[in-house]
Amino acid sequence: MAGMTDAQLSEMNQEERAEALGMTSEQLTGRSLFMEFDPDAEDRFVYPWAPDVDFNRRAEIDTDEMSTTEVNAKMRELMEAGHGTIVVKNPRGKHSLGVGILNKLNLIYEGSLGYFAVGLIDGPNVRINGRVGWSCGENMMSGTVVIEKNAGSTFGAAIRGGDLVCRGSVGSRTGIDMKGGTIIVGGDTGALSGFMMQRGRMIVCGNAGKNLGDSMYDGTIYVGGEIRSLGVDAVEAELTELDRAWLTRKLTQYELMPENGVDHFTKIVAGKQLWNYDNLEPNEKKLIL
């Protein structure tokens, strides 16, 4: 990109411009772009206001008598002071704990969380020794979140990056509108999982509810158990050696590797028959009351 002028960029087609700007056009779809990781360009991956924390500096917060706002403010205060490992005790189902953390951090919850746990995060490694409510990890951009028990519905909604792992079972609409990253479920998932999924991958070691992958644009879903039904435009695809290698690596990493391996997993992708946006909407049916 060095030395590239605006005039030169304007003369390029989209693919050439993306490449010149350090991005790569995805040939598979032609519809999305992603930035390749460059270890020499670390500044691009760190927010300028992110506190410089030390993983060896550990702090604990007992949240029993604290509100969500107080807990989140206290965590920011500790990170500003350089603490890189924070243990949150007695969360007792509080909502929105640990949202919007945009720096590296080891965050450990000793208990269960409510709605929107660790949503909008970009960087921290989180371990939740309990259960989470709806919308855990919503819109997370990077980092790792591991939940030891079950999770509620809309788990990993609109996730853009990172690994979001639930060792137990999750509710409905898991990975709805996901745009990247990886969701891993050790148990079962409910109805409409992967609904309107656009990118990323989801692994469900157990069973999947009805309408799996409904209206998905892209991305891949792997299911180890039974699928109650596929959603509109979701189709089964062949499990390749690359898929097997990736599944083995990911499941081994999170100690969720089934005893019988990964050969039995079913791979679901978009049929891409819903991609025609040029058709007119059908006439609205007149309701006869």
Next chain:
Amino acid sequence: MCGIAGLIHKGKSSNVGGEMTSMLQALKHRGPDSTGFAVYGEPSEGDYIMRAIVAEREDIDKGHGILDQIKSRIDEVEKRLEEHGATVKTKDNSTPYALRYVLSHDGDTEAMARHIEEIDGVEILSLGNGLELIKDLGDAGDVAELYGLDEFAGTHAIGHTRMATESDVDIRSAHPYWAFPYNDVSVVHNGQITNYWIMRRQMERKGHRFQSNCDSELLAVYTADNLNNGISLETSLKRSIEEIDGVFTYLVATKDQLGMAKDTMAAKPLVLYESDDLIAMASEEVAIRAILPEEIDTYDPYDEEVRVWQA
């Protein structure tokens, strides 16, 4: 958005009034308009407990004459109780507009209830051997204190914190709903029912009465209709998922059972905790933690899931 909660102790009695108050107070953020309780004490065969309101709370502020009207309504209620052969054993009123009667009665309770509800401004909230249904404006703490619920002993209870979305903020539109005229059956609901008017007309053609325009009342009436026809609670819950459109999670309590049903989309939340002696459920885990602060295992029921537990 509303909050619902339920709990049932297996084979023992507990302070379900205090427990449900704690659970609903934790759900206050889901609905600050009104709070309601359906608590089930030890059933006393032969005796009936009737909870009724003879005015809305806002009526009290309307000025002169309401207290006289209330007095005449109460007199008329007691006159009709006597006409139907009911003997008032005890009578309490926590507020000027809310009454609690313990009755001795061996006649037709449905005919009695219908006759009493013909009185203008009078609504029976509940009638049964064990059920006591209390609902009023304000949060759980306010309502529990007003009606002395903090020490209510019983086996099970359901409750509701309401955010009014499609009908008024008044006691009439608050949950739970009694499944009139079916004794000891109550319902709480979180969601929207989209074929409400079609189903309501069906129920009205069968002779069922509606006291409000709240869609949740339909579930109570629908349940009553099924139970009246000899259908089990579990079958009624399963059938409702096919026949009622919309997004909903609702709980039904009977004299000795507690049931739940979730719609086909699982669009409304419910978190469940089960142990050998206690089952607790609520829209959010924070409500269960209000009575079980220790670390526990909970899960979300899936779409179309129906469960029934025995006290």
